[in-house]
Amino acid sequence: MPKGKPPAPSKSDAVYRVLKRAILDQALTAGAKLPEDAIGEKLGVSRTIVRQALARLNGEGLIELRPHKGACVAQPTLEDGRNIFTVRRSLETLVVEGLAGRLTPQQLHLLEAHVEAEDKARTEQPAASIQLAGEFHVLLARLSGNDILLRYVTELVSRSSLILSLYGRPHSPDCAVSEHRELIAALARGDSETACGLMHHHIEAIAARALLTKNPDREFHDLLAAYAKEEGL
Amino acid sequence: MPKGKPPAPSKSDAVYRVLKRAILDQALTAGAKLPEDAIGEKLGVSRTIVRQALARLNGEGLIELRPHKGACVAQPTLEDGRNIFTVRRSLETLVVEGLAGRLTPQQLHLLEAHVEAEDKARTEQPAASIQLAGEFHVLLARLSGNDILLRYVTELVSRSSLILSLYGRPHSPDCAVSEHRELIAALARGDSETACGLMHHHIEAIAARALLTKNPDREFHDLLAAYAKEEGL
DNA sequence: TTATGAGATATTGCATACAATTCTTGCCGG
DNA sequence: CCGGCAAGAATTGTATGCAATATCTCATAA
16 A cells, blocks of 8 residues: 655644745735744744745745845746746646646546636635636646656746736736636647647736736836845845 | 845855755765765854755755655656656757847857867866856856746756766766857857757757666666655655 | 934844654564 | 564754844934
8 A cells, every 4th residue: 555654744844835825825915024933933833944934935936035134925026927927838838748648537537627616716716716727737737747847837836826916917817717628628639739829828818917017116116126136235 | 336245155055055066066976865964064064054955955856855864865766857858858948949049249259158168178177077068058048037947947957967977878978069059059140940949959869868777777776766755765 | 304323122044952753783582 | 593672873853042133213413
């Protein structure tokens, strides 16, 4: 029986997951300060643990870690946003390219069930909708069987949520469920060409929705922020 | 003068760089144990610092971090190797796609100077040759101006070194300098199509050289290792 | 009123001490 | 001679304390 061991539910991991979820749910909005002490006290662990979690989140680009100034939820610039979606487009196209025509019936069922859940959430609980949409892309990457690819896609999807919260229209569903359905259909019939094209445009559509710059001042703000960062301010 | 501040020469970073270099230079061969205490003593820092560096290296896939059992240099499986090169091919093609025809004369000169250094090192100090070949790819990614892309390519190039050391023919130059030259030429004349094709095949060639399985037993070994890992052994 | 600067406060950087777990060694029984 | 077991050693996981740095407060002077 392939049981392995319960993967050592380390405290650091727990804190990491809590913070990540809080960020993705926008309970912690972009730019929010993340003092080690306060977090540790709230969660009942020492600063050591919190520090590890923060370091990991920093590595994944979800928070920024300025020396002697503490951590805060990352505020990706518009350029970061564009870059993230550029890489996402490339990698997720690679995912579907490897998946077309190679999905087992079980895997197809998994995907369809997920999309159905998305559809249901879309009307019943719009909050979870965003999360589910992201998880669809992660699920696709997982099915590719390529762990490295999975890791990068997961990271990029997470960061996309930040982008959306900063520049997207509030509460806009970031993925159209219909596009997910079309994609699954193309994958099922092994039409790699169409599937890649669909994913390509799907990501473009997400990027378009996410990079709306709901606030015109934001561009200016980012421009300044970029210069400020170069000067270490 | 855009000076910024001296980027806070944190001790953790220093240890991280030392260990990373040691791994990439194969001073620490794959599978080598990395006891926190010993490293800390050697480098004159506390375990706290070493731990941070190890966590970061773990995040980048250069070491493995087994709970309560310590860290060791990662031993990527052949499948990991294939996955890494698959993603590299996709991302580095994206790099040249964005670079074709957009390189300034200064940037072109930088690339040519680098290749020249590679060529010189190829005969004079074959050890540095491998490192320089990797840095060429990182340099290209940097010129793309896409920070996310740069981060991923850097990571993948590093991990490729590990793959090469495990499965490649010893001391084989992992990049043909001539291929780098052709690529630069295509980029200079803005021939995106050709440049992408060249990069595509270049990565394929690297993968072929890196995944030779110089030792036939290795496949078997990896197979066992994969199963063992599932059982938590 | 505004700008400046010194002191106070808060937060991070780092090292050390202790607890928990795993690995080693040597003994004992079969 | 071999296998199992228990005590000890070694190594990692976590918490805490001190030092260094940044931030804030507020008084003082132009």
